[in-house]
Amino acid sequence: MTVKELARAAGVPASRVRYYARSGLLPAARDPDNDYRCFGPQDLARLRFIVAARALGFALRDVGRLLDAADTGQSPCPSVRRLLERRLGHRARMA
Numbered sequence: 001m002t003v004k005e006l007a008r009a010a011g012v013p014a015s016r017v018r019y020y021a022r023s024g025l026l027p028a029a030r031d032p033d034n035d036y037r038c039f040g041p042q043d044l045a046r047l048r049f050i051v052a053a054r055a056l057g058f059a060l061r062d063v064g065r066l067l068d069a070a071d072t073g074q075s076p077c078p079s080v081r082r083l084l085e086r087r088l089g090h091r092a093r094m095a
Contacts, residue, residue, distance in 0.1 A: 001038070001039040001040065001043070001044070002036055002037070002038070002039075003017045003018060003021075003036075003037055003039075005039075006039045006043060006044060006047060009044050010044060010047045010048055010051060011051075012047070012051055017047065018037075020047065020050055021037060023060065023064075024064065025046075025050055025060065025063060025064055025067060026039075026043060026046060026047055026050065027043075028043070046067065049063075049067070050063055050067075053066070057087065058083065062083055065079060066079055066080060066083075
């Protein structure tokens with residue numbers, strides 16, 4: 001899939017896909033013939049995760065940490081739990 005195709009499949013602008021690729025959240029292979037970024041089904045799942053996590057208010061830095069844990073075979077669940085507890089604690093103090 002090209003950037004445009006991936007963006008369309010995830011329902012986000014192509015600029016967002018490019019931004020996530022530049023920031024390292026969405027690694028992309030390069031087509032040797034034209035140097036375009038190439039994405040597969042696993043990248044679509046990853047992009048959907050990033051979009052969902054951002055919609056829930058996770059910072060890109062935190063999303064990156066969760067993806068790094070998952071990429072190394074670790075369960076990101078404990079990290080997600082800590083992030084959520086921190087956010088909920090912060091909101092409780094704000095109220």
